[in-house]
Structure formats: C-alpha cells, structure tokens
Amino acid sequence: MLNKYARAFFTRVLTPFAALLLRLGISPDAVTLIGTAGVMAGALVFFPMGEFFWGTIVITVFVFSDLVDGNMARQAGISSRWGAFLDSTLDRVADGAIFGGFALWYAGNGDNDILCAVAIFCLASGQVVSYTKARGESIGLPVAVNGLVERAERLVISLVAAGLAGLHGFGVPGIQILLPIALWIVAAGSLVTLVQRVVTVRRESAEADAAAAAAEAGPAGRVTEDGR
Numbered sequence: 001m002l003n004k005y006a007r008a009f010f011t012r013v014l015t016p017f018a019a020l021l022l023r024l025g026i027s028p029d030a031v032t033l034i035g036t037a038g039v040m041a042g043a044l045v046f047f048p049m050g051e052f053f054w055g056t057i058v059i060t061v062f063v064f065s066d067l068v069d070g071n072m073a074r075q076a077g078i079s080s081r082w083g084a085f086l087d088s089t090l091d092r093v094a095d096g097a098i099f100g101g102f103a104l105w106y107a108g109n110g111d112n113d114i115l116c117a118v119a120i121f122c123l124a125s126g127q128v129v130s131y132t133k134a135r136g137e138s139i140g141l142p143v144a145v146n147g148l149v150e151r152a153e154r155l156v157i158s159l160v161a162a163g164l165a166g167l168h169g170f171g172v173p174g175i176q177i178l179l180p181i182a183l184w185i186v187a188a189g190s191l192v193t194l195v196q197r198v199v200t201v202r203r204e205s206a207e208a209d210a211a212a213a214a215a216e217a218g219p220a221g222r223v224t225e226d227g228r
Helices: 002-023 028-049 052-063 065-076 081-107 113-138 151-170 175-226
Strands: none
Touching (some): 028 065, 028 081, 052 151, 081 151, 151 175
16 A cells, blocks of 8 residues: 555655656666665664664665666666566565564664564565465466565665654653564464465465366367267
8 A cells, every 4th residue: 555655645746757768868777776786785784783863764765766866767668577576576575674673773783582582573564465465466367466565665664763762862761662564464464464464365266277277178068068
C-alpha cells in the first residue's frame, strides 16, 4: 500500500532533481550504486554505535535514490532489464545492511540477544518475502497479493522508530522503546506476508496446473465424445 502511493507522490516531487542529474551527466546506475553505498554506511556505521537518529537521517537521504534512478531512466528513455535487475538486487543489499546494523547493536552495546535474533529474523524474512514473489513470477505466476508488510512498510516502520528512538540521546526519556516495538511489528508482519505469498503461489500454481491438464485432456475428450 505504502509502496504504491508513496512512489507516485515522490516520483512527482523528485522529477526535477532527476532531470538535473541527467543534465550533469550522471547515469541512473551511478545513482543506484551511490544510494546503496550511502544506506550501507548509515546503517553499518551509525546503528552499531547506537546513533540511531543520525543513522536514520543518512539512510533517509540516500534511500530516495531508489526513486531517482528509475525516474532518470524513464526521462532518458534508457530503461533496461539490467537497470531493473541492479536496482532490485541492491535494494536487498540495502535492506540487509539496515537490519544487520540493528542486529550488531543488540549483539554489542545494546546487549539484548532476543532483539538481536528478532533483527536477524527481520533481515532474513524480508529477503525471503521478496524472493517468493520473484520466484513465483519467474515460473509464470502473477503472485497477485500485496501482503501485509512489504518493503516500503518495513523501511518506514523501522526507520521512523529508529529515528525517534535516537532522540533518547537528546534527552527524550523512554522513547528508545519504540525500536524494539517496531522490530517485533516488522517481524510479525513479514511472517504474515510470507505466509500470504506462499499460500497465493500454491493456489495459483494449482490453478495453472489444472488449466494445463484440462487443455491437454481437451482434444482426447472431444474424440471420445464424438465416438471417433
């Protein structure tokens, strides 16, 4: 849901910026690579130190590259399978860095093995949720389900909570509890989404197999009916 409407809004907002980058001779692939590097730096440098506010600021700045690069490719008329593949692949890398940063914090100074495990589950389940859709589509199924918590929801929930939790360092009391709550929400939502997609793929594959079997049996059935 967020992915659908947020992308449409920010695409309009960022179109002039994308046009400026093209005029400067910057390629969409370069923006994709720089954006991913920035997200990784924000997550793996700041989060393990407990600097959630500044880490979230850095990540937020660079995460918009995911919208800018595609916008640039469309404006330049150079959209390609390679660009889509690179963008999707590096999205997984960026997501892994974000939840990996949370896990490193809780494994270290955060000193909470349970939340470390929850962060790792968020990392792994997010990758599997994306894989189920990609794999289903690769075998010719539409995978017609959005799911409760997709990539946009995972990022918004976790980064907003992390940014607010970081205000604890500025003297706001008790607010650090928001990050653990967000991680549990993302973990539970990702599990539900994974189940939704697996169930959908199972249903669609059964329907596709039944349709294929009916198509193969059709000519034989007509011959029998005609008696010839």
